[in-house]
Amino acid sequence: MEHIRKAFDEVATEYDAQREYIIPDMRNYYGAAIWAAETPTATPAILDIGAGTGLLSALLLEKYPSATLTLLDISEKMLAVAQERFRNRENVRFRAGDYSRVDLGGPYDLVCSALSIHHLVPEYKHRLFERVCQALSPGGLFVNADQAEGETPYFTERYREYWDEFLKSGPLTSSEHAEILRRRDMLDKNEKLSVQLRWLHEAGFSEVDVVYRNRTFIVTVARKENPEKQKSSEGWI
Template identity: 65%
Template sequence: MRGGFVLDHIREAFNRFAQEYDTQREYVIPELRQFYSTAVWAMESPAPGPAILDVGAGTGLLGAFLLQKFPDARLTLMDIAEEMLGMARKRFAARPGTEYRVCDYTRADLGGPYDIVCSALSIHHLSPEDKRRLFRKIHDALVPGGMFVNADQADGETPFFRERYLEYWNEFLRSGPMTDAQQAEILKRRDTLDRNEKLSVQLSWLNEAGFSDVDVVYRNRTFIVTVARKG
């Protein structure tokens, strides 16, 4: 990333629309429920109460899905935007023991060890160098056999597919109930904050980080779910 300048813009943008984030998701992300449910399906742990770290956790939307599968999970939510984590605190107010960490997860110590590390719609904001570094940090923070599940975005493999995917996404946004101003805000964030990388490159970085089993379990144009298991 381009230093603190980009981080400040990400923090500012996500703090600004924290209140609207959850209500807009189904109109911003095609097949939202399948996208998240596939990520949860991919999470496996022999521990009945697995230690789970959610990086870029935002309002805790992914955490809410995964707790349906792992109700006894020891959950740590990490995000740079304090207002987003504030929404997560409200979501999990009746659930003691959940940990919240406001920090830049690309630079912070992730802690651990964890049985599962997961993320949703966050890592695509990072530079290529920060993505690669983060994948190595996540590998090191997992127990042997631990899993990293990333529900995120990927660029098309060629300029042709990049444009086709954007056309699909734009049409989905236009088909929903959001106002023109809301759509314009989504497109502005996408154009200024998203730094998508090709799926093939992301998979190669996961292998490079040391994961023994790497695959993609879901793809709907731009939206992907990758899974990586530590040997």
């Protein structure tokens, strides 16, 4: 994970400014994640894993101003940008660490992530989904806005072509474009959407679905079962 930390340390200061030119349909993409992040409490405990500069967290705080939010990321320089973003917020804390290994803490009402987990190798992704489920309160949600491989090589190639054309259509310089492709080829370890959904079920989530997909870019939502609520609805108590 050290190479990932170094790569994102290098781009920390310009990361936010480039987002809309790198991610197609970015507003609807993030908007789907925020829509999916529905909790029964107005004061949820939230963990943002791979939080980076805090872009997703900022949107969540607009929805839940009284939330208690923890931002966890391997890059201290990315977190420094996030700390500046939230400098006047007392209910936000920051943890530097490798979320594929460190204790996630909890329990949380919501665990979220944006454009981070696809950097993990498959066995770490699978295990992370299990650890997220364990860190959630009963009934808690895991919202993951991330990337997915095509289900066949044909679709994988089509998705890459779509993304490349989007990058070329924006204001990025040729050197910036080349650097993004270099990072993609070096760091991205995308997995098929069908496999990710299976892993979420295997991790212990009772309800799993996809609320957004635009070629490579996906938003999945997984809900941890609440046994007490289920008993109540079935008349057991």
